[in-house]
Amino acid sequence: MACALPHPLFHFLLLFLLPFSIVARTNGTVAVGTSITANNKDTPWLSPSGVFAFGFKPLEEKNLFLLSVWYYKIPDQTIVWYGHDGVPVSIGSKLGLTVDRGLVLSDPQGKELWNSQLNLSNNVAHGFMNDTGNFVLVSSDSVNLWESFKNPTDTMLPTQIMESGGEIFSRFSETNFSQGRFQLRLLQGGNLVLNTRDIPSNFPYDPYYTSGTSDSSNPSNSGYRVIFDDKGVMYILRRNNEIFYITPQGMLFPATEYFHRATLDFDGVFTQYYHPKTFNSSTKWTRIWSQPDNICVDIGGGEGSGACGFNSICRLNDNQRPDCKCPPRYSLLDPNNTYGSCKPNFTQSCLEDDIMSAEDIYDFETLISTDWPTSDYEHFKPATEAQCKRSCINDCFCAVAILGEGSCWKKKLPLSNGREDNVVNRHAFLKFRKSNPRTLPSPLVPETKKNQGTLILVGSVLLGSSVFINFVLIGAVCLGFFLIHHRKSIKSHHGNHGAVETNLRCFTYEELVEATNGFKEELGSGAFGIVYKGAIQMGSRVVAVKKLDRVVQEKEKEFKTEVNVIGQTHHKNLVRLLGFCDEGQHRMLVYEFMSNGTLASFLFGETKPSWNQRTQIALGIARGLVYLHEECSTQIIHCDIKPQNILLDDYYNARISDFGLAKLLKLNQSKTNPATIRGTRGYVAAEWFNSNNPITAKVDVYSYGVLLLEIISCRKSISDMEVGEEEKGILTYWACDCFQEGRLDTLVENDMEALNDWKRLERFLMVAIWCIQEDPSLRPTMRKVTQMLEGVVEVDVPPCPSQVSFY
Numbered sequence: 110m111a112c113a114l115p116h117p118l119f120h121f122l123l124l125f126l127l128p129f130s131i132v133a134r135t136n137g138t139v140a141v142g143t144s145i146t147a148n149n150k151d152t153p154w155l156s157p158s159g160v161f162a163f164g165f166k167p168l169e170e171k172n173l174f175l176l177s178v179w180y181y182k183i184p185d186q187t188i189v190w191y192g193h194d195g196v197p198v199s200i201g202s203k204l205g206l207t208v209d210r211g212l213v214l215s216d217p218q219g220k221e222l223w224n225s226q227l228n229l230s231n232n233v234a235h236g237f238m239n240d241t242g243n244f245v246l247v248s249s250d251s252v253n254l255w256e257s258f259k260n261p262t263d264t265m266l267p268t269q270i271m272e273s274g275g276e277i278f279s280r281f282s283e284t285n286f287s288q289g290r291f292q293l294r295l296l297q298g299g300n301l302v303l304n305t306r307d308i309p310s311n312f313p314y315d316p317y318y319t320s321g322t323s324d325s326s327n328p329s330n331s332g333y334r335v336i337f338d339d340k341g342v343m344y345i346l347r348r349n350n351e352i353f354y355i356t357p358q359g360m361l362f363p364a365t366e367y368f369h370r371a372t373l374d375f376d377g378v379f380t381q382y383y384h385p386k387t388f389n390s391s392t393k394w395t396r397i398w399s400q401p402d403n404i405c406v407d408i409g410g411g412e413g414s415g416a417c418g419f420n421s422i423c424r425l426n427d428n429q430r431p432d433c434k435c436p437p438r439y440s441l442l443d444p445n446n447t448y449g450s451c452k453p454n455f456t457q458s459c460l461e462d463d464i465m466s467a468e469d470i471y472d473f474e475t476l477i478s479t480d481w482p483t484s485d486y487e488h489f490k491p492a493t494e495a496q497c498k499r500s501c502i503n504d505c506f507c508a509v510a511i512l513g514e515g516s517c518w519k520k521k522l523p524l525s526n527g528r529e530d531n532v533v534n535r536h537a538f539l540k541f542r543k544s545n546p547r548t549l550p551s552p553l554v555p556e557t558k559k560n561q562g563t564l565i566l567v568g569s570v571l572l573g574s575s576v577f578i579n580f581v582l583i584g585a586v587c588l589g590f591f592l593i594h595h596r597k598s599i600k601s602h603h604g605n606h607g608a609v610e611t612n613l614r615c616f617t618y619e620e621l622v623e624a625t626n627g628f629k630e631e632l633g634s635g636a637f638g639i640v641y642k643g644a645i646q647m648g649s650r651v652v653a654v655k656k657l658d659r660v661v662q663e664k665e666k667e668f669k670t671e672v673n674v675i676g677q678t679h680h681k682n683l684v685r686l687l688g689f690c691d692e693g694q695h696r697m698l699v700y701e702f703m704s705n706g707t708l709a710s711f712l713f714g715e716t717k718p719s720w721n722q723r724t725q726i727a728l729g730i731a732r733g734l735v736y737l738h739e740e741c742s743t744q745i746i747h748c749d750i751k752p753q754n755i756l757l758d759d760y761y762n763a764r765i766s767d768f769g770l771a772k773l774l775k776l777n778q779s780k781t782n783p784a785t786i787r788g789t790r791g792y793v794a795a796e797w798f799n800s801n802n803p804i805t806a807k808v809d810v811y812s813y814g815v816l817l818l819e820i821i822s823c824r825k826s827i828s829d830m831e832v833g834e835e836e837k838g839i840l841t842y843w844a845c846d847c848f849q850e851g852r853l854d855t856l857v858e859n860d861m862e863a864l865n866d867w868k869r870l871e872r873f874l875m876v877a878i879w880c881i882q883e884d885p886s887l888r889p890t891m892r893k894v895t896q897m898l899e900g901v902v903e904v905d906v907p908p909c910p911s912q913v914s915f916y
């Protein structure tokens with residue numbers, strides 16, 4: 110178009126018009142009566158520095174525009190707010206600023222599409238596009254009548270606040286701005302949660318991230334505001350003005366030099382990003398942190414499809430974001446939505462069983478390290494692969510059989526919460542129909558969808574002679590109706606809102622005798638008594654029952670109080686307490702059962718676990734300790750962190766056990782009598798023995814440091830010394846020597862995976878050495894430890910603790 114203009118005139122226009130139009134709009138103020146048209150020509154309303162724009166952003170699809178606020182200067186013109194429920198408008202649509210109604214969006218024919226829904230009591234004096242990214246409508250007495258920050262979409266920006274009851278939604282897909290399935294909410298109770306939901310009823314499903322800032326026993330300790338401050342730090346403010354940081358403290362990207370945004374991405378991951386303010390064409394947004402850590406594994410619950418759609422499989426990619434894929438022989442329900450549900454491209458029904466043998470019709474596809482942890486309808490053990498498959502193939506309801514730890518689970522469609530991850534120690538045997546020349550293309554296959562009726566009719570006529578085919582068709586049609594009906598019934602499901610409170614169950618002694626089969630199978634014994642394996646809920650739930658044998662006589666009420674404190678803890682890196690028994694001298698605690706044993710046997714067993722797995726475990730323990738020290742309603746100091754007290758769940762997540770017991774059992778952390786010291790030799794900090802020093806959470810930091818060294822090196826903190834290897838006998842000394850002499854290869858015994866990850870190895874080692882400092886005040890808090898391990902804050906070179914004493 111520009112080329113068509115006569116040369117001199119074009120230059121004249123360019124010189125005269127462009128600077129004028131930019132200058133005219135750069136103080137950020139928008140006068141009442143101004144309007145802009147969606148047409149690629151009108152300049153949007155810019156903030157004073159030009160960083161943000163408000164107006165019609167052209168979309169990739171030609172002639173469509175989105176009413177939005179976006180980063181105008183940077184190459185990646187990131188959208189941070191949108192109006193009109195994210196629905197694009199066509200070319201020629203118009204946005205006006207009016208005195209009485211504020212912003213009004215209308216289509217090219219002048220029909221109103223959207224407005225800013227103002228309170229009519231006050232007139233608009235002007236609009237203002239602030240450099241913070243907030244577009245505001247201001248009254249003549251300088252009251253903000255409307256703010257884009259108060260009507261957030263999927264993004265929060267520095268200086269933006271979310272009040273109690275506030276929420277943001279993911280968009281539907283990367284390019285479709287309609288509300289998606291994921292939601293971030295600050296609940297009235299004080300927790301910030303991420304959850305999936307039903308569309309369109311907005312009924313929320315179980316959270317897959319919870320901040321842990323709700324405290325029902327002490328409401329003033331509960332969160333009520335999420336603040337994204339002008340420094341780019343996001344935190345939850347508690348009613349007592351205490352702060353719960355979401356952005357790591359000591360974050361290295363100051364808002365003076367970096368743009369920040371926190372977006373609930375369309376795939377359900379809430380992420381804070383930064384972008385340098387000085388940039389070139391290849392500068393991108395980079396992640397600082399995100400929640401949850403692994404959406405594929407962290408998401409669960411009985412309702413909803415999980416991170417991906419139904420029947421789909423989620424796998425975390427290198428950017429900590431989920432990728433979704435359909436299993437073999439399944440295809441996308443909506444070919445344009447790779448994050449959506451998958452449908453089998455074959456039919457399976459219970460109608461044809463007596464016609465052919467199941468083995469002739471079906472076979473299995475093996476998927477390694479894959480599970481759909483919900484959707485079970487049968488479970489048995491012990492089971493071999495052959496038994497598991499046989500049971501599934503002969504069961505017309507069975508869509509997939511999952512085998513792990515000698516157990517077999519049978520699952521039915523639709524499958525939810527599918528995941529593939531190295532930590533999933535289960536394999537899936539996915540049942541599919543063998544290609545069968547006599548089968549018709551399924552009516553569920555997309556190409557045939559439109560003409561389903563005709564196709565079935567034609568098919569029936571052509572192949573009417575085959576009884577079998579008719580059965581297949583009937584089955585397919587029934588399945589189709591079932592799926593449609595099922596989706597409807599899911600949608601129309603309205604239950605009671607609100608979070609489910611966990612109530613500890615009080616067991617009778619009798620019940621636990623029965624559950625453990627008379628305390629028959631011993632799982633182990635610890636400082637507090639023997640642990641037995643048991644099963645509750647008609648044998649469907651395996652549990653660990655800890656018989657407390659060192660109960661100091663104390664009142665029933667105190668026991669209950671302490672048990673309740675333990676019962677209120679909720680973290681994925683803690684072993685969950687399910688119930689207790691308190692009958693006379695019978696005091697017992699009932700925990701969930703951890704199938705993969707202790708970290709001690711995992712670390713010091715025959716095969717060395719992978720470096721990657723070890724680092725994940727180290728991080729998990731650190732996060733669990735942060736929770737115990739800072740995030741639960743009453744601070745819990747563990748006092749006995751060691752590999753025997755860390756258990757591993759089905760997915761090899763580290764789970765801290767035995768926490769809260771020191772207090773429960775009134776081992777009044779007396780330091781004069783070593784016999785009462787709860788810690789274990791090799792893991793105990795020096796202050797236990799120095800009665801001038803109070804016992805603080807820093808004793809756990811010390812023990813964690815020792816444990817971290819063990820995780821790094823796969824060696825015990827005190828090992829039997831072999832001739833010529835005496836120096837390695839005490840791990841804390843040896844590790845420090847290795848660090849000072851740069852002999853990291855010796856420390857990890859040439860573990861190539863660790864050595865190829867040198868930066869992280871060195872970082873982990875330095876963190877461990879900081880933790881084992883003799884002076885408790887030099888040791889970092891567990892929160893700082895976590896942030897250093899994650900690499901979001903810098904780690905200084907630690908001094909080696911002096912080798913004066915060893916406990």
Ligand SMILES: *[C@@H]1O[C@H](CO)[C@@H](O)[C@H](O)[C@H]1NC(C)=O
Binds near residue numbers: 133136137138
């Ligand atoms: C911005 O410019 C307009 C005129 O273009 C003027 O009326 C208004 O007062 C200015 N606002 C500020 C805050 O300077």
Ligand SMILES: *[C@@H]1O[C@H](CO)[C@@H](O)[C@H](O)[C@H]1NC(C)=O
Binds near residue numbers: 228229230
């Ligand atoms: C509208 O204004 C009135 C009085 O100023 C106030 O009571 C009411 O809550 C406002 N409504 C909304 C939706 O802001």
Ligand SMILES: *[C@@H]1O[C@H](CO)[C@@H](O)[C@H](O)[C@H]1NC(C)=O
Binds near residue numbers: 237268
């Ligand atoms: C722009 O936002 C900043 C930070 O919230 C605020 O201090 C300032 O008053 C705003 N400017 C206007 C003109 O509203």
Ligand SMILES: *[C@@H]1O[C@H](CO)[C@@H](O)[C@H](O)[C@H]1NC(C)=O
Binds near residue numbers: 197281286287
């Ligand atoms: C975005 O997704 C929603 C929900 O599936 C759909 O109704 C809408 O038509 C889509 N919008 C566009 C522009 O594709």
Ligand SMILES: *[C@@H]1O[C@H](CO)[C@@H](O)[C@H](O)[C@H]1NC(C)=O
Binds near residue numbers: 385388390
């Ligand atoms: C862009 O800037 C980055 C540093 O911010 C630099 O590493 C890169 O080489 C630059 N790219 C170009 C094309 O200038």
Ligand SMILES: *[C@@H]1O[C@H](CO)[C@@H](O)[C@H](O)[C@H]1NC(C)=O
Binds near residue numbers: 551554
């Ligand atoms: C089913 O999907 C597989 C790939 O997953 C493909 O090879 C096969 O041709 C499909 N069958 C039908 C009937 O579409």
Ligand SMILES: *[C@@H]1O[C@H](CO)[C@@H](O)[C@H](O)[C@H]1NC(C)=O
Binds near residue numbers: 443444445
């Ligand atoms: C997928 O997208 C293309 C173009 O974006 C569109 O033509 C097609 O109708 C869409 N298919 C479905 C099933 O929505």
